[in-house]
Amino acid sequence: MPTLYLMYPMRPHLLTTLAWLFAATTTAQTDATDIVRKADEHARGTTSQAEMTMTVVRPTWQREMSMKTWSEGNDNALVLITAPAKEKGIVYLKRGKEVWNWIPSVERTIKMPPSMMSQSWMGTDFTNDDLVKESRMSEDFDGTIVGRPETEGEWVVELIPKPTAAVVWGKVVARVSKDLLPTRVEYYDEKGTLARTMLFEEVGDLGGRVVPRSMVLKPADKPDEYTRVRYLELDFDSPIPDGTFTLQALKR
Numbered sequence: 001m002p003t004l005y006l007m008y009p010m011r012p013h014l015l016t017t018l019a020w021l022f023a024a025t026t027t028a029q030t031d032a033t034d035i036v037r038k039a040d041e042h043a044r045g046t047t048s049q050a051e052m053t054m055t056v057v058r059p060t061w062q063r064e065m066s067m068k069t070w071s072e073g074n075d076n077a078l079v080l081i082t083a084p085a086k087e088k089g090i091v092y093l094k095r096g097k098e099v100w101n102w103i104p105s106v107e108r109t110i111k112m113p114p115s116m117m118s119q120s121w122m123g124t125d126f127t128n129d130d131l132v133k134e135s136r137m138s139e140d141f142d143g144t145i146v147g148r149p150e151t152e153g154e155w156v157v158e159l160i161p162k163p164t165a166a167v168v169w170g171k172v173v174a175r176v177s178k179d180l181l182p183t184r185v186e187y188y189d190e191k192g193t194l195a196r197t198m199l200f201e202e203v204g205d206l207g208g209r210v211v212p213r214s215m216v217l218k219p220a221d222k223p224d225e226y227t228r229v230r231y232l233e234l235d236f237d238s239p240i241p242d243g244t245f246t247l248q249a250l251k252r
Contacts, residue, residue, distance in 0.1 A: 046072070046073065046237050047071065047072050047073075047236070047237055047238060047239070047240050048069075048070070048071045048207075048234065048235065048236050048237075049068075049069070049070050049071075049233075049234075049235045049238060049240065050068070050069045050231055050232075050233060050234045051066070051067075051068050051232045051233040051234075052066070052067055052069070052229055052230060052231045052232055053066050053067075053229075053230050053232065054066075054067065054122075054124060054227060054228070054229050054230075055227065055228045055230075056123060056124050056125070056227050057225060057226050057227070057228070058224075058225055059224045059225070063123075064083075064084075065081060065083065065084065065087060065122065066081070066082045066083040067079055067080060067081050067082055068080045068082060070240055070244055070245075072240055072244075075094075075095065075096050076094065076095055076244075076245035077092075077093075077094040077245075078091065078092070078093050078244060078245055078249070079091065079092040081122075087122070088104075089102075089104035090102065090103060090104065090122075091250045093245065093246075093247070093249070093250055094245075095245055098111065099111070099117075100112065100247060100250060102250035102251060107251075109247060109250055109251075112128060116128055117129040118168075124217075124227040125196070125217045125218070125219055125225065125226060125227040126217060126227060129168070139162075139165075140161055140162060140165035140166075140167050141159040141160060141161055141162065141165070141172065142159070142160050142161075142162060143157050143158065143159045143160075144157065144158045144160075145157055146158045146173075147175075149178045153178075154175050154176055154177050154178060154183060155175065155176040155177075155178075155180075156173065156174070156175050156176075157173070157174045157176075158171065158173050159171065159172040159173070159174065168189075169187050169188060169189065169190075169195075170188050170189050170190035170191065170192060171188040171192065172185065172186070172188070173185070173186040173188070174186075181200070181203055181210070181211070181212065182200045182212060183199070183200055184197065184198065184199055184200065185197070185198040193220075194220045195219070195220055196217060196218060196219045196220055197217075197218050197220065198215055198216070198217050198218075199215070199216040199218070200212035200214070200215055201213075201214040201215070201216065202214040202230070206231055206234045207233075207234035207235055207236050208236070209236075213230060213231050214228060214229065214230045214231070215228070216228045216229075217229075
């Protein structure tokens with residue numbers, strides 16, 4: 001899901017990754033790890049560009065942001081906040097493993113330290129690490145098919161991080177409908193406790209692919225709170241102007 005596969009949650013890549021993952025399970029000789037690798041390769045494309053809204057819902061209030069995003073491969077991503085007026089013009093840039101934030105109100109570029117990566121991104125249920133996660137499912141997780149439509153009513157894959165993987169989750173469980181579209185992803189901490197759930201809704205055409213247009217992230221310990229991402233436009237593999245992923249571009 002622009003990857004904002006930003007972690008898997010916000011990038012458009014995730015929207016197609018899970019569908020491809022389960023479509024490949026019909027090949028008996030293909031193991032789950034190979035399926036996930038193919039999912040990564042299929043869903044990322046060379047570039048992606050998107051317009052989206054993000055709504056944060058709390059028991060006593062809610063707010064909405066609009067943004068544009070650009071991504072190139074697995075190394076470069078840019079997020080521009082376009083509304084509301086208070087946050088308009090804020091930019092996040094990812095290049096490799098480094099992240100910068102441009103704040104127009106003070107005309108300052110800030111390089112984000114590792115200590116900030118686990119903090120909330122813009123007051124949402126996503127973290128800064130979600131925004132720029134560079135891990136790939138095929139590289140960081142070992143997958144096992146644990147449920148099929150004939151027994152579970154949908155495909156279920158369990159993903160366990162490899163010992164050397166720099167990921168915060170102890171386990172990820174992905175669920176996909178019989179029509180091979182993602183329906184739900186559950187994230188568990190290292191103790192095996194459910195930490196949060198991603199729900200996929202509003203299936204339709206997006207960027208020439210039939211995918212969920214909306215994703216809802218819910219923290220397990222706060223049932224009345226959630227953040228919804230809704231894609232308005234999505235384009236894959238179109239050229240992105242040179243210089244987009246530079247510090248100079250942040251100020252533009």
